[in-house]
Amino acid sequence: MDWPPALDDLRMAAAIIAPHIHRTPVLTSATLNAMAGAELHFKCENFQRGGSFKLRGASHAVLSLDDRAVANGVATHSSGNHGAALALAAGLRQAPAYVVMPRTVPAVKQAAVRRYGAEITLCEPTLESREASLAEVLEKTGATAVHPSNDAAIIAGQATVGLELLEEVRRLEIILVPVGGGGLASGVALAVSQLSPATRVVGVEPANADDAQRSLAAGRIIPSDNPQTVADGLCTSLGNLTFEILGSLEVEIVTVGEEAIISAMRKVWERLKIVIEPSAATAVAAVLEGAVDVKGKRVGIILSGGNVDLDALPWI
Amino acid sequence: MDWPPALDDLRMAAAIIAPHIHRTPVLTSATLNAMAGAELHFKCENFQRGGSFKLRGASHAVLSLDDRAVANGVATHSSGNHGAALALAAGLRQAPAYVVMPRTVPAVKQAAVRRYGAEITLCEPTLESREASLAEVLEKTGATAVHPSNDAAIIAGQATVGLELLEEVRRLEIILVPVGGGGLASGVALAVSQLSPATRVVGVEPANADDAQRSLAAGRIIPSDNPQTVADGLCTSLGNLTFEILGSLEVEIVTVGEEAIISAMRKVWERLKIVIEPSAATAVAAVLEGAVDVKGKRVGIILSGGNVDLDALPWI
Numbered sequence: 001m002d003w004p005p006a007l008d009d010l011r012m013a014a015a016i017i018a019p020h021i022h023r024t025p026v027l028t029s030a031t032l033n034a035m036a037g038a039e040l041h042f043k044c045e046n047f048q049r050g051g052s053f054k055l056r057g058a059s060h061a062v063l064s065l066d067d068r069a070v071a072n073g074v075a076t077h078s079s080g081n082h083g084a085a086l087a088l089a090a091g092l093r094q095a096p097a098y099v100v101m102p103r104t105v106p107a108v109k110q111a112a113v114r115r116y117g118a119e120i121t122l123c124e125p126t127l128e129s130r131e132a133s134l135a136e137v138l139e140k141t142g143a144t145a146v147h148p149s150n151d152a153a154i155i156a157g158q159a160t161v162g163l164e165l166l167e168e169v170r171r172l173e174i175i176l177v178p179v180g181g182g183g184l185a186s187g188v189a190l191a192v193s194q195l196s197p198a199t200r201v202v203g204v205e206p207a208n209a210d211d212a213q214r215s216l217a218a219g220r221i222i223p224s225d226n227p228q229t230v231a232d233g234l235c236t237s238l239g240n241l242t243f244e245i246l247g248s249l250e251v252e253i254v255t256v257g258e259e260a261i262i263s264a265m266r267k268v269w270e271r272l273k274i275v276i277e278p279s280a281a282t283a284v285a286a287v288l289e290g291a292v293d294v295k296g297k298r299v300g301i302i303l304s305g306g307n308v309d310l311d312a313l314p315w316i
Numbered sequence: 317m318d319w320p321p322a323l324d325d326l327r328m329a330a331a332i333i334a335p336h337i338h339r340t341p342v343l344t345s346a347t348l349n350a351m352a353g354a355e356l357h358f359k360c361e362n363f364q365r366g367g368s369f370k371l372r373g374a375s376h377a378v379l380s381l382d383d384r385a386v387a388n389g390v391a392t393h394s395s396g397n398h399g400a401a402l403a404l405a406a407g408l409r410q411a412p413a414y415v416v417m418p419r420t421v422p423a424v425k426q427a428a429v430r431r432y433g434a435e436i437t438l439c440e441p442t443l444e445s446r447e448a449s450l451a452e453v454l455e456k457t458g459a460t461a462v463h464p465s466n467d468a469a470i471i472a473g474q475a476t477v478g479l480e481l482l483e484e485v486r487r488l489e490i491i492l493v494p495v496g497g498g499g500l501a502s503g504v505a506l507a508v509s510q511l512s513p514a515t516r517v518v519g520v521e522p523a524n525a526d527d528a529q530r531s532l533a534a535g536r537i538i539p540s541d542n543p544q545t546v547a548d549g550l551c552t553s554l555g556n557l558t559f560e561i562l563g564s565l566e567v568e569i570v571t572v573g574e575e576a577i578i579s580a581m582r583k584v585w586e587r588l589k590i591v592i593e594p595s596a597a598t599a600v601a602a603v604l605e606g607a608v609d610v611k612g613k614r615v616g617i618i619l620s621g622g623n624v625d626l627d628a629l630p631w632i
């Protein structure tokens with residue numbers, strides 16, 4: 001695979017993972033359109049296997065490993081969704097999966113990762129603790145590390161969300177993507193820049209975890225350390241690969257506040273009647289709060305996942 | 317229209333309402349299939365305009381009225397969804413809508429009815445109070461009453477859920493339908509008995525609001541009076557028309573407990589990532605709790621609606 005991945009690489013990734021993922025639907029809502037004054041197209045990765053887009057990248061990465069590499073299993077650190085996805089992906093090759101998770105992630109995400117067959121190691125919610133714990137796991141098991149976002153195969157896998165959305169909705173003017181480690185945003189930006197260069201890709205971060213915005217403005221990676229946000233899937237920071245892609249493609253980043261995220265999440269539940277997680281709601285919040293000017297435009301919004309602890313809803 | 321409605325009447329209803337309703341998707345879940353040991357096909361009327369199947373019957377009824385009848389508006393008593401649907405349907409003809417609601421229905425359903433443009437009159441949560449309040453409204457406004465379920469046009473409208481499901485999924489062996497006033501179950505049973513007589517239609521009631529089961533067993537209508545159930549859309553009782561259809565077509569009725577309803581609702585939110593209301597969950601509960609033997613069968617489940625008060629989830 002080229003670096004950065006070329007269009008052919010993205011299409012190859014789509015072909016490799018197609019038998020293992022759902023082609024997710026695109027939903028619309030007249031009420032949400034009226035609220036936004038725009039034409040909103042919601043790409044529903046909350047309906048993806050494992051409950052988020054993460055299986056795209058994880059299955060692409062695992063299916064791309066050679067047999068020897070996969071024999072000792074795969075390992076990662078993850079705030080939840082990538083861990084679940086990697087466990088599912090490892091299952092495609094009957095390989096063990098080891099997942100390091102911050103002890104602060106919602107119980108439902110820990111349970112999902114376990115149910116999909118991974119062995120979990122809990123750590124502190126800091127990048128240092130994640131990386132140290134993962135190093136120990138790798139040492140002990142001989143597994144191959146699969147990073148949640150800063151990995152060419154992962155980025156190419158996440159890009160397939162963009163390929164599908166461009167096929168499903170014509171002439172999108174803006175596509176909004178939640179940004180944590182930046183794998184999804186990088187993949188979508190790669191696809192869009194090659195297939196539909198007139199379409200703007202805008203990344204959305206919680207203001208409380210705005211490392212991508214700060215890093216791209218500064219021209220160097222400035223990670224967030226233990227950020228506090230309801231969007232628990234967006235606590236990780238850009239890596240060198242995602243920083244490079246988002247920077248070179250000039251992807252604009254906007255931020256949204258905690259209350260705006262919660263309010264947007266609730267509106268999607270009430271209007272679209274679907275379950276999305278706070279991380280997915282950031283992109284909706286950016287539209288409803290005017291962080292991006294979408295008036296009169298055709299807008300794609302990537303609802304990145306739907307794994308929520310139903311006992312701990314943020315508005316209660 | 318014939319009584320009982322003939323297949324041509326149901327197809328005519330479908331043609332009349334088609335421009336105004338969504339054709340709702342059918343979803344599946346490998347995990348829920350594994351839990352049930354069956355192949356489950358969920359017809360998602362929670363995605364219908366107004367958040368429930370009720371717009372089908374209401375729009376058919378309102379569009380079937382002559383201009384003079386509709387001029388003074390339409391009125392009904394409703395625990396929520398039919399009221400919202402009637403308000404939407406009245407809007408199709410620029411007619412006023414008057415809705416009598418028990419003061420116990422969730423705030424979100426009251427708000428929806430108001431938002432769709434209806435004038436609300438609150439009453440006590442008993443059949444007597446509903447009927448007395450509605451009589452007053454009719455007297456005052458000259459509006460035409462549109463009953464939530466015990467009305468031939470309503471039943472023919474709800475039957476279109478059955479027509480669609482039979483087109484969308486071949487060779488269903490069982491179709492499960494929530495039963496309140498019985499309009500949906502009667503309509504679906506009429507469609508299925510004529511188009512796919514080998515398919516069993518099973519009605520599902522909360523054990524706490526089991527008037528249909530008791531009435532059909534006794535051979536006479538025995539209404540529930542102010543039943544207490546989390547499935548607030550299923551508190552109404554059969555009327556003479558729905559009693560006649562469910563009886564003559566020998567529709568079997570099963571019941572499910574409150575905890576089973578709540579547990580099934582939660583499983584659908586977690587697995588399908590969609591928002592359904594407790595009334596819709598009764599049909600899922602019947603499968604997951606073994607109230608109906610579905611092992612190895614192809615099963616249709618009608619998820620009747622998704623209007624839930626997100627501040628008052630039943631498991632919290």
